[in-house]
Amino acid sequence: MKAGVLTVSDKGARGEREDLSGKILMEKLSEAGFEVAAYEIVPDEYEEIVALLVDWADRLQLPLILTTGGTGLSPRDVTPEATRAVLEKEIPGIAETLRAKGLEHTPYSMLSRGLAGIRRKSLIINLPGSPRAVEEAWEVLSPVLRHAIEKIQGSEAECARG
Numbered sequence: 001m002k003a004g005v006l007t008v009s010d011k012g013a014r015g016e017r018e019d020l021s022g023k024i025l026m027e028k029l030s031e032a033g034f035e036v037a038a039y040e041i042v043p044d045e046y047e048e049i050v051a052l053l054v055d056w057a058d059r060l061q062l063p064l065i066l067t068t069g070g071t072g073l074s075p076r077d078v079t080p081e082a083t084r085a086v087l088e089k090e091i092p093g094i095a096e097t098l099r100a101k102g103l104e105h106t107p108y109s110m111l112s113r114g115l116a117g118i119r120r121k122s123l124i125i126n127l128p129g130s131p132r133a134v135e136e137a138w139e140v141l142s143p144v145l146r147h148a149i150e151k152i153q154g155s156e157a158e159c160a161r162g
């Protein structure tokens with residue numbers, strides 16, 4: 001199953017900081033059996049984020065796209081706005097659960113405005129930028145990712161809980 005990792009970071013895009021968060025996501029995805037078929041770092045620019053997400057969902061048809069960064073309150077943080085522009089359906093439960101579980105680690109979790117949802121057959125999920133946040137989010141997401149993706153692809157698979 002293919003996945004894409006999109007890092008949204010001004011410093012990362014300028015080559016001023018190693019993209020640890022993107023690296024962690026790619027490692028976690030590979031360990032979980034995903035093929036990381038696309039990886040990019042873009043600056044916090046609305047149009048660039050929209051273009052990448054549309055390309056990966058519509059042309060590459062990636063079943064899973066994880067973004068990291070640009071979800072907070074800084075003036076240049078626009079990842080949720082760009083993501084909202086491309087989503088056809090939102091999945092509020094994923095975003096809410098990431099924030100709720102994040103609160104177990106830091107109250108700053110409530111400052112992430114990340115979204116999750118579907119465009120065509122792609123599940124798109126915004127994660128915060130810090131490597132720690134990415135690791136914490138992965139723990140929450142990993143048990144449900146495969147089932148969510150199968151449902152989006154049209155599988156009749158039953159929920160494991162029946």
Ligand SMILES: Nc1ncnc2c1ncn2[C@@H]1O[C@H](COP(=O)(O)OP(=O)(O)OP(=O)(O)O)[C@@H](O)[C@H]1O
Pocket residue numbers: 007008009010011012017018019020021022044068069070072129130131
């Ligand atoms: N892709 C990343 N790789 C490694 N560390 C990151 C990454 N993105 C964010 N961080 C860390 O998380 C902290 C908070 O992230 P934030 O999005 O505010 O970063 P920033 O440095 O202010 O902005 P930008 O990443 O857009 O240049 C940063 O100070 C940095 O230590």
Ligand SMILES: Nc1nc2c(c(=O)[nH]1)N[C@H]1C(S)=C(S)[C@@H](COP(=O)(O)O)O[C@H]1N2
Pocket residue numbers: 068069070071072073077101102103105106108109110111112113127128129130132133134136137
């Ligand atoms: N689980 C978890 N969520 C987290 C964090 C974290 O360390 N762990 N960091 C928070 C912080 S400090 C910020 S500012 C927001 C937004 O981060 P972003 O702007 O890098 O996307 O995510 C929050 N969400």
